[in-house]
Amino acid sequence: VTSQIDMFTSGWIGSSTGLAQSVCKEIASGGALHGKVPALVSYIIAFTGRNAPGYCLSDCNANNAGCSPASDLCTKGAAWIRNGFTSTILPMYVQYAKLFAQYCGTTTPIIWEMEPDYYQYFATSTQQGGPLTGAEAANYMSQMIAAVKQYLPNAVFSMDISPWEPGNGCNWYSNFDMTEFTFTATSGGGTLANSANIRSGQNTWAGQHTCSGKPILADTGYGAAGGSAGLDTAWDDATNINARIANGVVSITQYNPTNSSTTVAQWGGILGQIRPNINSVPCY
Amino acid sequence: MAVATARPEDGEPLLAFSSRTVDLTMAFGETASQEVRLVGKLAGAASLRVVTVNPPGPDVAILSAEADKPAGVRVSDVGRRVGYEAGQVTFATGVDDPKELTLLYSRKVPGNLTVDPTNPYLDLRAPEPGVVVRVTSSRKDFQLTRAEILDGPFSARVERAPSGGYAVHVTPAKSAGREGQGEPGPDSQRGFLGKLRLVSNDPAEPNKDLPLFALGPLPRR
Numbered sequence: 001v002t003s004q005i006d007m008f009t010s011g012w013i014g015s016s017t018g019l020a021q022s023v024c025k026e027i028a029s030g031g032a033l034h035g036k037v038p039a040l041v042s043y044i045i046a047f048t049g050r051n052a053p054g055y056c057l058s059d060c061n062a063n064n065a066g067c068s069p070a071s072d073l074c075t076k077g078a079a080w081i082r083n084g085f086t087s088t089i090l091p092m093y094v095q096y097a098k099l100f101a102q103y104c105g106t107t108t109p110i111i112w113e114m115e116p117d118y119y120q121y122f123a124t125s126t127q128q129g130g131p132l133t134g135a136e137a138a139n140y141m142s143q144m145i146a147a148v149k150q151y152l153p154n155a156v157f158s159m160d161i162s163p164w165e166p167g168n169g170c171n172w173y174s175n176f177d178m179t180e181f182t183f184t185a186t187s188g189g190g191t192l193a194n195s196a197n198i199r200s201g202q203n204t205w206a207g208q209h210t211c212s213g214k215p216i217l218a219d220t221g222y223g224a225a226g227g228s229a230g231l232d233t234a235w236d237d238a239t240n241i242n243a244r245i246a247n248g249v250v251s252i253t254q255y256n257p258t259n260s261s262t263t264v265a266q267w268g269g270i271l272g273q274i275r276p277n278i279n280s281v282p283c284y
Numbered sequence: 285m286a287v288a289t290a291r292p293e294d295g296e297p298l299l300a301f302s303s304r305t306v307d308l309t310m311a312f313g314e315t316a317s318q319e320v321r322l323v324g325k326l327a328g329a330a331s332l333r334v335v336t337v338n339p340p341g342p343d344v345a346i347l348s349a350e351a352d353k354p355a356g357v358r359v360s361d362v363g364r365r366v367g368y369e370a371g372q373v374t375f376a377t378g379v380d381d382p383k384e385l386t387l388l389y390s391r392k393v394p395g396n397l398t399v400d401p402t403n404p405y406l407d408l409r410a411p412e413p414g415v416v417v418r419v420t421s422s423r424k425d426f427q428l429t430r431a432e433i434l435d436g437p438f439s440a441r442v443e444r445a446p447s448g449g450y451a452v453h454v455t456p457a458k459s460a461g462r463e464g465q466g467e468p469g470p471d472s473q474r475g476f477l478g479k480l481r482l483v484s485n486d487p488a489e490p491n492k493d494l495p496l497f498a499l500g501p502l503p504r505r
Contacts, residue, residue, distance in 0.1 A: 035474050
């Protein structure tokens with residue numbers, strides 16, 4: 001499969017400080033993914049909030065598992081950012097950037113996908129102390145990116161897509177300095193290859209692309225609680241892919257592109273078969 | 285721990301700034317400032333002192349309490365560079381809880397140039413990979429002198445755009461392509477970084493740099 005792929009996604013940044021060493025070993029000379037571009041999802045706000053004293057923040061859809069009293073990123077996420085940014089979140093960004101610089105170097109490209117569901121800290125009325133304002137959200141985002149760039153000049157950045165943002169995210173994106181981003185990205189869950197909508201009843205691929213002005217890195221194949229949902233065969237269909245390319249999608253990553261009848265190697269064969277029928281990505 | 289505000293979940297905060305952010309917008313070369321005052325039950329007891337300004341840049345002045353105003357701060361900055369920069373200032377409060385307060389600040393300096401896309405992306409699997417960067421200006425005397433590749437396996441060419449402004453064509457450099465026939469090897473490099481510099485007569489951004497990123501194997505020479 002390695003001749004068919006250009007990028008890959010590992011475990012998420014913030015999950016383990018050993019991540020950088022393992023990813024960089026894979027892309028080093030002799031590694032299984034040598035030459036490929038790591039597209040790394042950075043979920044540091046959420047990971048650090050899970051165990052922060054007084055917070056115990058689960059994901060908003062995780063039903064406060066293990067947290068007593070009940071708390072999650074939709075109730076105390078904004079407060080965690082305000083109170084933990086300087087002491088915990090920003091230093092963690094620095095730590096991971098340093099680790100990737102140490103093990104991967106500072107010349108080969110890395111795509112750093114910023115904070116899945118960052119929108120939830122801005123738009124959720126249940127945030128105690130109030131949700132982030134647009135100015136706060138933009139400020140924290142810019143500081144996190146600057147912290148990474150300081151040590152990892154070879155990183156390019158992607159802004160998260162929360163497909164439930166009203167109006168395809170036009171107002172949301174207008175808060176940010178979008179010159180800091182090369183891409184936008186979906187993150188976690190599943191996405192629809194055969195639909196104009198990213199998820200059923202939610203924003204459209206084309207609408208998100210228009211509002212952000214950025215090409216889209218799509219992902220799919222995440223199941224319940226972040227587990228694998230297996231190969232999403234809809235994304236192996238050249239007709240679907242071409243329709244999404246026309247909507248601004250420039251890549252697809254599958255969490256675990258296998259099922260009972262398809263191995264990773266066979267998936268590579270499928271990609272090889274459909275590639276001649278895939279259209280060029282237009283200039284962005 | 286530095287905190288942005290110390291607010292009970294309901295009611296008046298113990299100590300906080302009247303605004304969580306100071307957002308300064310100014311023209312290139314001009315100065316802007318904004319005051320924020322303390323609020324909360326401890327506002328009269330606090331004595332502010334700057335601990336850190338990160339990143340350095342803005343001037344931060346402590347404002348004494350006045351007859352009708354509690355103590356506060358004034359953040360001032362100069363529009364040195366076009367674009368957006370953000371940071372934070374941490375203050376010691378002089379009270380036991382909270383010991384510190386953090387104030388977010390940002391500086392936004394609008395420019396004359398409009399560049400689209402701002403972060404050019406190239407699909408190297410396209411038959412003829414490349415991207416066109418459209419450059420326009422609000423200034424009538426604007427002239428784009430040249431486009432230079434400062435880094436990366438790219439080349440750039442400038443044309444006048446029929447619709448006005450300029451079109452900068454960025455393509456993989458001829459000399460950078462891979463040799464041989466057929467599909468690239470499984471471990472060939474699939475991503476490339478670069479930097480494009482736009483040189484113009486714009487007074488605020490005579491040299492404007494754009495990041496370049498390309499995904500896929502370099503095409504054959």
